[in-house]
Amino acid sequence: MAKYYIYHDPTRCIGCLACEISCMDWKELPYGEANCRIFRFGPEAVFGEPDLTFMYTSCFHCEKPLCVEACPSGALAKREGDGIVVFREDLCIGCRACITACPWGIPQWNENAGKIHKCDYCADRIDQGLKPACVTRCPVDALKFVPVEEASQLKRMRWLRDTFGRQVAPAAKY
Amino acid sequence: MGEKRTVYSICGMCSVRCPIMVEVEGDRVRWISGNPHDAGMGTALCAKGIAGRALLDDTERPLSPLIRDGERGSGKWRTVSWDEALDYVAEKLKAIIDQYGGRAVLLSDRGGPFGEYRKAFLKAIGSPNYCNHDVTCAVSVNHAALSLFGFGRKTLNYDYKNAKHIVLYGRNILESIKIKTTKAVINALDRGAKLTYIDPRYSVTASKATRWWRIRPGTDYALNLALMHIIIKEGLYDKAFVSRWVHGFEHLAKFVEQYTPEWAEEETGIPAQEMYLFCREIAQDAPHVIFHPGWMRARYKQAFWESRTTYLLNVLLGAIEVPGGLFFMKGPKDAGKKGLNSIGENLPKVEEKRADGAGWKYPYINKGPGLLHRAFEAIKTGDPYPIKAYIVHRHDPLTGLPDPEAQVEIFKNLDLLVVVDVNWSETAKYADVILPECTYLERSDLIANQKGLKPGFRIRTAAIEPRYDTKPGWWIYIQLAKRLGKGEHFPYETIEDLWEKQLEGTGITVAQIQEKGFITLTDKPIWYDRMNDLPFKTESGKIEIINKKWEDAGIPCLKPYESPEKPPKGKFRLLFGRCAWQTHGMWMNNPALHPYLKENVLWINKKVAEEMGLKDGDKVIVSNGGYKKEMRIFATELIHPEAVFMLHGFGRTVPQQTRAYNRGVADQRLEVGLLDVYDPAGGANALCECFIEVKPAK
Ligand code: SF4
Ligand code: SF4
Numbered sequence: 001m002a003k004y005y006i007y008h009d010p011t012r013c014i015g016c017l018a019c020e021i022s023c024m025d026w027k028e029l030p031y032g033e034a035n036c037r038i039f040r041f042g043p044e045a046v047f048g049e050p051d052l053t054f055m056y057t058s059c060f061h062c063e064k065p066l067c068v069e070a071c072p073s074g075a076l077a078k079r080e081g082d083g084i085v086v087f088r089e090d091l092c093i094g095c096r097a098c099i100t101a102c103p104w105g106i107p108q109w110n111e112n113a114g115k116i117h118k119c120d121y122c123a124d125r126i127d128q129g130l131k132p133a134c135v136t137r138c139p140v141d142a143l144k145f146v147p148v149e150e151a152s153q154l155k156r157m158r159w160l161r162d163t164f165g166r167q168v169a170p171a172a173k174y
Numbered sequence: 175m176g177e178k179r180t181v182y183s184i185c186g187m188c189s190v191r192c193p194i195m196v197e198v199e200g201d202r203v204r205w206i207s208g209n210p211h212d213a214g215m216g217t218a219l220c221a222k223g224i225a226g227r228a229l230l231d232d233t234e235r236p237l238s239p240l241i242r243d244g245e246r247g248s249g250k251w252r253t254v255s256w257d258e259a260l261d262y263v264a265e266k267l268k269a270i271i272d273q274y275g276g277r278a279v280l281l282s283d284r285g286g287p288f289g290e291y292r293k294a295f296l297k298a299i300g301s302p303n304y305c306n307h308d309v310t311c312a313v314s315v316n317h318a319a320l321s322l323f324g325f326g327r328k329t330l331n332y333d334y335k336n337a338k339h340i341v342l343y344g345r346n347i348l349e350s351i352k353i354k355t356t357k358a359v360i361n362a363l364d365r366g367a368k369l370t371y372i373d374p375r376y377s378v379t380a381s382k383a384t385r386w387w388r389i390r391p392g393t394d395y396a397l398n399l400a401l402m403h404i405i406i407k408e409g410l411y412d413k414a415f416v417s418r419w420v421h422g423f424e425h426l427a428k429f430v431e432q433y434t435p436e437w438a439e440e441e442t443g444i445p446a447q448e449m450y451l452f453c454r455e456i457a458q459d460a461p462h463v464i465f466h467p468g469w470m471r472a473r474y475k476q477a478f479w480e481s482r483t484t485y486l487l488n489v490l491l492g493a494i495e496v497p498g499g500l501f502f503m504k505g506p507k508d509a510g511k512k513g514l515n516s517i518g519e520n521l522p523k524v525e526e527k528r529a530d531g532a533g534w535k536y537p538y539i540n541k542g543p544g545l546l547h548r549a550f551e552a553i554k555t556g557d558p559y560p561i562k563a564y565i566v567h568r569h570d571p572l573t574g575l576p577d578p579e580a581q582v583e584i585f586k587n588l589d590l591l592v593v594v595d596v597n598w599s600e601t602a603k604y605a606d607v608i609l610p611e612c613t614y615l616e617r618s619d620l621i622a623n624q625k626g627l628k629p630g631f632r633i634r635t636a637a638i639e640p641r642y643d644t645k646p647g648w649w650i651y652i653q654l655a656k657r658l659g660k661g662e663h664f665p666y667e668t669i670e671d672l673w674e675k676q677l678e679g680t681g682i683t684v685a686q687i688q689e690k691g692f693i694t695l696t697d698k699p700i701w702y703d704r705m706n707d708l709p710f711k712t713e714s715g716k717i718e719i720i721n722k723k724w725e726d727a728g729i730p731c732l733k734p735y736e737s738p739e740k741p742p743k744g745k746f747r748l749l750f751g752r753c754a755w756q757t758h759g760m761w762m763n764n765p766a767l768h769p770y771l772k773e774n775v776l777w778i779n780k781k782v783a784e785e786m787g788l789k790d791g792d793k794v795i796v797s798n799g800g801y802k803k804e805m806r807i808f809a810t811e812l813i814h815p816e817a818v819f820m821l822h823g824f825g826r827t828v829p830q831q832t833r834a835y836n837r838g839v840a841d842q843r844l845e846v847g848l849l850d851v852y853d854p855a856g857g858a859n860a861l862c863e864c865f866i867e868v869k870p871a872k
């Protein structure tokens with residue numbers, strides 16, 4: 001079962017691309033390629049209010065990963081224990097079935113290798129007790145690698161904090 | 175693979191120089207992150223810092239010494255050995271020094287904590303002509319600080335972490351990143367601190383601000399005068415602090431009386447009502463407030479006064495030597511410890527006047543870094559004396575200073591132009607000799623002071639051996655000094671020899687510093703007694719509203735406001751800046767960053783664009799003087815209609831940089847005639863005093 005989640009906090013995110021370049025660098029992907037991608041809304045005036053918002057996107061490591069079902073070669077698999085959807089490049093035959101299957105556009109084409117690439121939560125780092133490369137180097141701690149339950153809690157606190165403009169904490173926690 | 179090691183060092187991808195941790199496997203750098211021993215840094219690193227690994231792999235940079243083998247700028251080079259290159263440079267320098275004296279040698283760099291050997295080298299050969307890049311950066315801010323406090327801008331730093339209200343004038347703190355600062359600001363905002371951001375353009379920083387003022391370009395000074403008007407008139411200032419430390423407050427009070435918010439509304443476009451609200455609000459948060467005096471404020475002729483009044487807003491609100499405000503940077507002495515020793519042995523004192531006039535023709539201009547654009551004037555005219563050799567160290571005036579065409583013309587008067595750099599710069603293209611420095615990952619440097627609330631030392635240690643035929647800067651200059659018969663001042667062979675000299679008598683070893691990459695000399699933060707014991711270096715020992723040095727030269731410290739010109743029809747004021755994955759023009763060709771830095775676009779006001787028949791994404795021709803280029807527009811209501819904006823550093827002309835070559839538009843090439851346009855009181859080039867033409871491309 002999926003254990004982890006990468007929580008992205010758009011209130012903190014400055015759209016600096018360090019996460020993308022960090023991913024490319026650690027995974028030694030072709031320059032300009034990364035498993036995670038930052039998108040922006042704006043800058044534009046929305047009903048007269050200027051706005052610019054960044055969103056981080058990467059693999060959700062689905063409970064029922066359609067990419068795994070689509071993959072004919074066993075290159076994609078859901079890992080026992082922590083539920084990470086891992087990718088084995090040596091088994092990939094470059095058929096791109098996963099690109100078609102994934103509803104979120106997560107698998108991407110690696111031109112150098114003629115295979116796909118996708119986020120595996122930096123499983124090699126996790127196994128060493130480290131955090132994913134993107135999370136580790138985010139300059140403003142806009143990314144957090146957390147148990148899934150905590151992500152929901154963080155998200156609730158985020159909107160409460162943004163709506164009321166005050167510090168917020170779970171009621172039972174001191 | 176190979177043996178694994180961890181090296182704590184200092185990033186070199188921009189001049190911020192963040193503390194880093196480098197993990198090495200054998201002879202290969204596998205990972206770079208922030209240095210987790212530094213709590214404010216953690217493992218954070220910006221895109222550029224991460225791209226340091228790609229720099230190592232990049233072969234589109236000078237990889238061995240090169241001597242020009244054709245006309246200047248012809249792009250023809252001969253690969254030579256270090257001995258040949260150094261002999262060649264030394265011989266040329268010797269001939270110049272014999273004929274014109276040591277003063278005929280000019281050196282410019284980007285300043286920084288590792289450059290002592292370069293200044294020592296100039297001293298050894300008898301030249302006063304050291305300049306840094308600051309004329310296109312913070313020199314006016316520095317003089318604003320000098321005129322008020324008697325010390326430069328770096329003596330005061332900003333405690334963002336504890337600030338309740340931060341005010342920034344185009345200081346795009348979330349895109350022109352300093353990691354520790356950027357993180358501290360985001361943390362402060364998350365804690366509920368307010369951010370007022372003043373910029374004609376909506377940047378990422380504006381997007382996080384509690385208040386964004388889309389000010390008319392060039393009118394910061396008007397805004398500040400009106401803010402002071404309100405603060406003084408409504409008695410919102412810190413009376414105890416002001417009466418204790420401000421000399422000549424009555425002059426200021428009288429002067430700002432005429433500058434009402436209603437008047438400033440006309441000038442700036444910011445509603446007077448908002449100014450009143452702002453002042454009342456920020457006075458409640460005082461003294462835990464920061465008005466940032468500017469970093470890169472080399473934009474307008476009034477920069478000195480813009481910056482001076484920004485400092486004064488801090489002073490009025492008592493935000494000096496206080497948590498959440500500005501604080502004094504402390505050194506080893508404050509911790510009761512011995513500082514680093516100078517490396518030059520028995521260096522002669524250079525009595526010669528500076529060629530740029532700093533300290534004599536312009537007595538109020540700091541002699542340390544001088545004024546590079548005035549040094550260029552001396553190259554051009556030979557007045558006050560000829561400058562015949564120019565050593566450009568990790569600096570790129572043809573990108574950083576305006577009007578490269580005019581500069582290339584001026585350089586024709588030089589007998590020798592040497593570039594020391596890691597990278598191909600635009601200036602390197604015109605060099606006679608290129609001495610390639612190894613990258614910061616392959617280089618150990620001098621130990622540096624780390625001033626702050628907890629002063630200490632920090633060190634850059636090479637993570638790996640240089641991959642190509644490149645050398646560290648300190649080695650290059652010591653070799654040159656030896657060849658010029660000045661070796662006695664530099665009795666060193668290795669970096670260890672230099673470190674030993676620096677640390678002599680401090681009781682601290684290199685190994686101690688290297689353990690974490692830095693060492694602090696005290697456990698407790700040092701604060702001065704802010705009502706009794708602030709070390710202002712002015713004549714009065716106080717903050718001076720009227721400074722004699724400037725007044726005596728006919729420059730009023732309280733200068734009547736002058737309204738910036740409005741651009742004529744069809745023309746726009748050219749603004750420029752940078753983004754978070756870019757360091758000025760330095761890494762356009764970095765293989766990892768290039769995919770994100772292919773071309774720049776022109777921000778233009780949407781309404782104005784529509785009137786010109788343009789829509790978002792259309793192509794336009796931008797031009798000024800002889801420079802003309804096509805680019806796409808980004809049409810948005812989030813930029814002032816008088817202005818257009820582009821990212822700086824594009825339009826590279828070095829063919830060796832195949833990725834960046836001729837991509838995008840070079841803003842500095844549009845700044846025609848601006849080499850001689852500068853702030854007369856602070857010395858900075860006024861890079862935004864520039865109107866360019868924009869026409870639909872058809
Ligand atoms: S590194 Fe962090 S701040 Fe930068 S774009 Fe990614 S998530 Fe946002
Ligand atoms: S977790 Fe690892 S693989 Fe996934 S996006 Fe982040 S850096 Fe890339």
Ligand code: SF4
Pocket residue numbers: 185186187188189190191192219220221222223224351352353
């Ligand atoms: S801001 Fe980025 S490039 Fe600059 S020193 Fe820090 S990590 Fe390096």
